[in-house]
Amino acid sequence: MLLMVLSAAACGVSSAGTLAPGGHIADFTLTDQAGAAHQLYALSGKKAVVIMTQSNGCPIVRLAVPTLREIRERYRSQDIEFLLLNPTLQDTPDAIQREAEEFGFGMTVLLDRTQQVGEAWGVNRTAEVFVIDPKTWTLLYHGPIDDRLNYESQRPVRHPYLTDALDALLAHKAVAMASVVSPGCLINFPHRKHS
Amino acid sequence: MGDLRRFGLFVAALCGVAGSSFALSPGDVVDDFRLNDQNGQSHELYYLSDMKAVVLLAAGNGCAASRAAAKTLDALRTRYQAQDVEFLAIDSNLKDTPDSIAKETKADGTGLPVLTDELQLIGESLGFARNGEVLIVNPQNWKVIYRGAAEKGANHYVAAALDATLSGAPVKVAHTDAAGCDIVMPERERRSAHAQISYEKTIAPMLSEHCVACHRDGGIAPWQMSSYDMVRGFSPMIREVVRTKRMPPWHADPHYGVFSNDRSLTAEETKTLVHWIEAGSPRGGGADPLTAVKKDWPVWALGTPDLVVNLPKFDVPATGVIPYQMWTVDNPLDHDVWVRAVDFLPGARSNLHHIIATIGGEMAPGDKRDNTDGSLADYVPGSEPLQIPPESGILLKKGAKFGFQAHYTVNGKPVSDVTQMGLYFMDKPPQYRYRAAIMANPRIKIPANTKAYTNDAVYKFDREVLVYSLHPHAHFRGAAAEFVAQYPDGHEEVLLNVPRYEFNWQTTYVLKSPIVLPAGTAVKYSMTYDNSTQNKANPDPNRVVPWGQQTWDEMLFGVIRFRYLTLDANPTRTAQASP
Numbered sequence: 048m049l050l051m052v053l054s055a056a057a058c059g060v061s062s063a064g065t066l067a068p069g070g071h072i073a074d075f076t077l078t079d080q081a082g083a084a085h086q087l088y089a090l091s092g093k094k095a096v097v098i099m100t101q102s103n104g105c106p107i108v109r110l111a112v113p114t115l116r117e118i119r120e121r122y123r124s125q126d127i128e129f130l131l132l133n134p135t136l137q138d139t140p141d142a143i144q145r146e147a148e149e150f151g152f153g154m155t156v157l158l159d160r161t162q163q164v165g166e167a168w169g170v171n172r173t174a175e176v177f178v179i180d181p182k183t184w185t186l187l188y189h190g191p192i193d194d195r196l197n198y199e200s201q202r203p204v205r206h207p208y209l210t211d212a213l214d215a216l217l218a219h220k221a222v223a224m225a226s227v228v229s230p231g232c233l234i235n236f237p238h239r240k241h242s
Numbered sequence: 243m244g245d246l247r248r249f250g251l252f253v254a255a256l257c258g259v260a261g262s263s264f265a266l267s268p269g270d271v272v273d274d275f276r277l278n279d280q281n282g283q284s285h286e287l288y289y290l291s292d293m294k295a296v297v298l299l300a301a302g303n304g305c306a307a308s309r310a311a312a313k314t315l316d317a318l319r320t321r322y323q324a325q326d327v328e329f330l331a332i333d334s335n336l337k338d339t340p341d342s343i344a345k346e347t348k349a350d351g352t353g354l355p356v357l358t359d360e361l362q363l364i365g366e367s368l369g370f371a372r373n374g375e376v377l378i379v380n381p382q383n384w385k386v387i388y389r390g391a392a393e394k395g396a397n398h399y400v401a402a403a404l405d406a407t408l409s410g411a412p413v414k415v416a417h418t419d420a421a422g423c424d425i426v427m428p429e430r431e432r433r434s435a436h437a438q439i440s441y442e443k444t445i446a447p448m449l450s451e452h453c454v455a456c457h458r459d460g461g462i463a464p465w466q467m468s469s470y471d472m473v474r475g476f477s478p479m480i481r482e483v484v485r486t487k488r489m490p491p492w493h494a495d496p497h498y499g500v501f502s503n504d505r506s507l508t509a510e511e512t513k514t515l516v517h518w519i520e521a522g523s524p525r526g527g528g529a530d531p532l533t534a535v536k537k538d539w540p541v542w543a544l545g546t547p548d549l550v551v552n553l554p555k556f557d558v559p560a561t562g563v564i565p566y567q568m569w570t571v572d573n574p575l576d577h578d579v580w581v582r583a584v585d586f587l588p589g590a591r592s593n594l595h596h597i598i599a600t601i602g603g604e605m606a607p608g609d610k611r612d613n614t615d616g617s618l619a620d621y622v623p624g625s626e627p628l629q630i631p632p633e634s635g636i637l638l639k640k641g642a643k644f645g646f647q648a649h650y651t652v653n654g655k656p657v658s659d660v661t662q663m664g665l666y667f668m669d670k671p672p673q674y675r676y677r678a679a680i681m682a683n684p685r686i687k688i689p690a691n692t693k694a695y696t697n698d699a700v701y702k703f704d705r706e707v708l709v710y711s712l713h714p715h716a717h718f719r720g721a722a723a724e725f726v727a728q729y730p731d732g733h734e735e736v737l738l739n740v741p742r743y744e745f746n747w748q749t750t751y752v753l754k755s756p757i758v759l760p761a762g763t764a765v766k767y768s769m770t771y772d773n774s775t776q777n778k779a780n781p782d783p784n785r786v787v788p789w790g791q792q793t794w795d796e797m798l799f800g801v802i803r804f805r806y807l808t809l810d811a812n813p814t815r816t817a818q819a820s821p
Contacts, residue, residue, distance in 0.1 A: 102475070103465065104464050104465025104466070104472075104476075105464065105465070106464040106653060106654075109464065109653055109654030109655075110561050110652065110653075110654055112654060113560055113561050113654065114561075135475050136471070136474065136475050137471040137472050137474065137475030137476075138475070149655060150654045150655050151655065197778035197779070198488060198778075199488070199744075199746045200718075200746070200778050200779035201562075201563055201779075202563075202778065202779060202780060202781050203781060203782075228291070228383070228384075232476070232479045233478035233479040233481075233482055234475075234478070235474060235475050235476070235477050235478050235523075237522060237523075
């Protein structure tokens with residue numbers, strides 16, 4: 048009886064996480080594809096931390112990475128950290144290293160092999176970007192880089208969401224579009240339910 | 243943390259067996275899906291992201307509660323459609339067919355599209371238990387904002403929920419009990435059995451047969467089904483692409499025609515795969531067949547070709563939209579030959595998306611050339627070589643030129659491609675010419691910011707013909723296609739319905755049994771275009787789009803491959819020109 052109540056409650060949990068713009072980002076330490084450890088809060092001196100979710104073999108990530116690299120170049124003087132986060136169960140450090148080399152990521156990939164960051168942030172898909180304010184450790188933006196990419200298609204950019212968010216942060220203004228639905232590959236978080 | 247994780251898995255297992263607790267409640271997210279309605283038109287839930295609300299009704303033929311709810315919603319539809327609210331019914335009842343649903347809605351005079359959920363996968367996941375039940379979804383986040391009855395006495399629940407949502411207020415009554423007719427869903431009670439579906443004996447062989455030709459090392463698919471771990475990691479994505487009919491890439495409505503190159507999963511396979519994923523993609527025991535998949539690619543499946551034609555080298559960039567490449571290549575032969583088969587050997591399988599090969603270039607409307615020129619063969623990933631039926635052939639004249647239209651996709655890194663075409667010749671002229679009928683409209687003008695604009699072209703056959711295949715073609719704005727035969731006695735038959743035309747997959751639909759069309763039969767080919775911002779491939783919805791070879795322009799262009807039924811007295815003689 049207790050179990051039934053328990054299961055009914057847990058089954059009602061929605062697949063989206065609870066982290067929303069304005070929400071608090073807890074500290075974590077993760078290793079990268081080369082085995083080096085990275086602590087999030089060690090980046091407290093940065094103006095912003097931009098983290099994009101990644102999984103090997105996802106076409107939307109592979110096509111988004113060159114854009115992310117361009118944006119990093121454009122904001123090079125602004126002291127913003129750009130990182131990738133792989134919260135998948137299937138990608139091994141070696142496989143991620145190979146993917147990073149083959150597609151010229153040129154960025155650190157944080158391996159979230161226990162999925163604890165992905166779970167806490169409510170990650171749903173790859174190519175989701177999280178913009179974090181390291182002064183307050185709050186989430187400023189969650190969504191795609193822009194509206195260029197979709198499943199098996201791309202079109203000219205109309206809304207550059209990520210750079211809009213960064214420009215707002217640098218100008219000490221509020222981010223106008225703080226949460227945008229993002230296309231990408233669904234990541235398997237085994238205990239979330241399907242709907 | 244470890245305890246929490248175990249707890250999570252434990253709860254997941256419980257969710258899997260507690261069938262009725264699968265129902266979606268207000269606040270839960272509705273996953274995307276695509277279904278055809280009773281008229282063979284395609285509807286995708288997430289396409290409706292520009293709506294303020296989406297109202298879904300569980301509907302069933304012969305159910306009074308469903309009928310009453312449909313009438314209520316039909317009236318609300320008139321009231322709310324101008325305020326960007328979409329109303330759809332979903333019929334998940336095993337006894338109902340598109341035809342019987344169309345009859346019933348016609349008799350009832352309701353205008354609600356009724357989506358036919360013949361596999362019950364969508365009804366199961368929405369937790370539909372009774373016909374007459376209503377779900378309202380908020381397209382901002384795809385969460386359920388209301389579940390229950392359409393109305394009860396003086397309580398107009400749906401109207402109240404819509405009024406609240408449209409004014410930005412929370413929905414006060416978000417959950418009511420809906421009376422109605424029970425929907426029989428055998429699989430809903432079998433969730434625990436789904437956890438017993440064998441990865442080794444059922445899932446892996448199914449993936450090997452249908453998916454691995456592309457999802458393998460060096461294939462066009464971006465990731466490889468090379469182990470259980472990979473499949474499990476991509477499981478929710480596999481479920482999504484199957485539910486939205488993006489994969490396998492086969493776009494014909496299964497109610498019309500049987501095609502020999504059908505790439506789809508059967509209904510049973512689809513259900514098994516999705517239920518296995520919903521059970522948590524269990525590994526079970528046994529070997530992992532996907533780790534043993536052969537690594538070699540076929541060279542020339544039909545043996546060494548009689549002539550190998552090299553296509554130009556093309557350097558594919560890392561990203562961006564690449565225009566179609568149009569090439570002309572000389573035929574090196576100094577004599578006429580009859581072609582019996584055509585095959586392609588891609589240089590960069592991971593990037594070559596399709597080739598349309600012609601003799602003398604793609605035929606345009608009003609073209610005075612006869613069918614000596616025209617279509618030759620197509621390449622799409624995973625396709626078999628074109629083998630022309632034994633008694634017919636394609637004439638390749640000396641001095642003719644090959645035309646190629648090549649489409650490459652980007653995958654994040656630069657690649658070079660040199661593709662080869664292999665031709666196989668006949669020993670002697672065939673009895674029949676393998677012909678092409680072109681249906682096109684070069685004067686097409688697609689209005690700006692329009693979700694559905696349909697245009698058509700007709701080809702009338704003067705002689706009795708045997709039809710082998712049908713090929714619809716459009717560009718980024720192509721949305722749906724249909725070939726309908728209009729017989730001399732007046733009746734019509736749908737030869738092919740493509741409810742969701744997908745520009746990326748230039749499929750020729752090859753009939754399993756060629757069909758005879760009597761002399762005087764006209765075939766109407768129609769294409770519906772989506773020139774709205776909701777079409778995620780549309781480069782510019784503000785443009786009135788004319789005919790053009792490139793993908794930012796459009797085409798109304800369809801091809802039927804056929805031969806005359808009676809012997810060609812002289813197959814090399816010029817055929818009747820296209821109308």
